[in-house]
Amino acid sequence: MLLVVVLVLLVGWLHSSGKWPFEPEAGPPPVFSTSSPGLGHPVVAVESGTALALLDTLDVKGKVPRNNYQRSDFGEAWLDADANGCDTRNDILRRDLAAVTFAAGSLCLVASGNLAEPYTGEHLEFKRGKETSGAIQIDHVVALGNAWQTGAAGLTPVQRQSLANDPLNLLAVDGPANQEKSASDAASWLPSSKKFRCHYVTRQISVKAAYRLWVTPAEKAAMKNVLGRCPQQAALTSGYRR
Known part of the structure; x- marks a missing residue:
């Protein structure tokens, strides 16, 4: 009986002191700096901090209607946004594939390569062609439809292209x-490869922070659940060169 009383008193003290229930420590808050306006720049730059701390800086609210969303609101697909002479799709193929080969006479157009696929954990081969290119696609980690519903509708056209x-x-x-x-958020879709989920939601959080997008309550809860397994996962910076 005495042990039960002691346990009740201990739980009460932990709760009143803010030490119960236990939550992962997010670490120091992230550091931001203002980015230069223009294509090829995020709205703000995330300099440091954990994904968990960064998540807590995002606004939480519901989605706006999607009935006026069009892909063209985000500009022409696969621009040369970083002015390196190659379109974005081929930039990402060149970055993510191994053993890359190029089409004859080109240093941009990826013809083939191997992919350690992040969402399924499988190893895939890419071969350019009408019947084969679609086997490996370039995913917007924060889907453009979701981005539109969580703040991108209020960005400038140039910021949406970025x-x-x-x-x-x-x-x-x-x-x-x-x-x-498709356009799912973390509350309704996560990669089947569980070992990639921490990185996946970290990318989503980092993108939403960089472009001042918000999360829904269910989305934030799903992200926190994933990051509970990796509370020190570092936030990511924009992929554009500075």
């Missing part, structure tokens, strides 16, 4: 997995 082409928001992935994900 978001759509930012390497931070892009991954070469399995085509069917990308189609399955």
Whole structure:
């Protein structure tokens, strides 16, 4: 009986002192700096901090209607946003594939390569062609439809083009997995490869912070659940060179 009384008193003290229930320590708050306006720049630059701390800086509210969303609101697909002479799609293929080869006479157009696919954990081969290119697609980690509903509708056209082409928001992935994900957020879709989920939600949080987007209550809860397994996962910076 005495042991029960002691346990009750201990739990009461932990709760009143803010030490119960236990939550992972997010670490120091992230550091931001203002980015230069223009294509190829995030709205703000995330300098340091954990993904968990960065998540707590995002606004939390519901989605706006999507009935007026169009892909063209984010500009022409696969621009040369970083002015390196190659379009964004081929930039990401070149970054994410191994054993890359190029089309004859080109240093940009990726012809083939191997992918350690992040969403499924499988190893895939890429071969350019009408019937084969779709097997590996470039995913917007924060889907453009979701971005539109969580703040991008209020960005300038140039900022939306930057978001759509930012390497931070892009991954070469399995085509069917990308189609399955569609415009889902973390509350309704996560990669089947559980070991990639911490990195996946960290990218989403980092993109949303860089472009001043918000999260829904369910989305934030799902992200916190994933990051509970990796509370010290570092936030990511924009993929554009500075």
